[in-house]
Amino acid sequence: MVEIKTIKIDGESIHVFKSAIYIFESSSGYTLELDIIVSELAVKKYKKIENLIIEIELADGRIINSIMHVKILSGGLPQLNLFCELNDIQEYEDFEMVNENDSGFPDIENGITLEEIRKVEMPIEDISLKLKLPIDQVEWLKSQKKGALNEMFQAFISDYWKK
Known part of the structure; x- marks a missing residue:
């Protein structure tokens, strides 16, 4: 061959x-x-x-x-x-x-x-989530930069996934 x-x-x-x-x-x-x-x-x-x-x-x-x-x-x-x-x-x-x-x-x-x-080569994809949260958490999330939120969710999911 x-x-x-x-x-x-x-x-x-x-x-x-x-x-x-x-x-x-x-x-x-x-x-x-x-x-x-x-x-x-x-x-x-x-x-x-x-x-x-x-x-x-x-x-x-x-x-x-x-x-x-x-x-x-x-x-x-x-x-x-x-x-x-x-x-x-x-x-x-x-x-x-x-x-x-x-x-x-x-x-x-x-x-x-x-x-x-x-x-x-890991694909990266956008995702939209619909959540019901208390207004103070919604305001806090909206005040965060997208990059910081991406890192936070990646870390949270990685930690949660390992359990």
């Missing part, structure tokens, strides 16, 4: 947790497929883009540059499926070949967890 060293999307290096590159053979032809497990932030960034400029550096030093289509694979870990049509597969003879009738695609999710991914 061909090993990937680095991947750049639109000229930007991205952190890839696991990957597989292979040739997919169907009745309509051949496609070069790249499955990568990335962070949730990377999926969010690229999920609405149809085509990306991809640079793949292989472990043997070869470089593949291509415009690839993006497909988000739902369920499981955050991952992207990038693919492009191939006219000539001779230069890809050492790549794994997967047929549309095969049941076994490369399993890149095995051996990695969402917790490990989030240790590298």
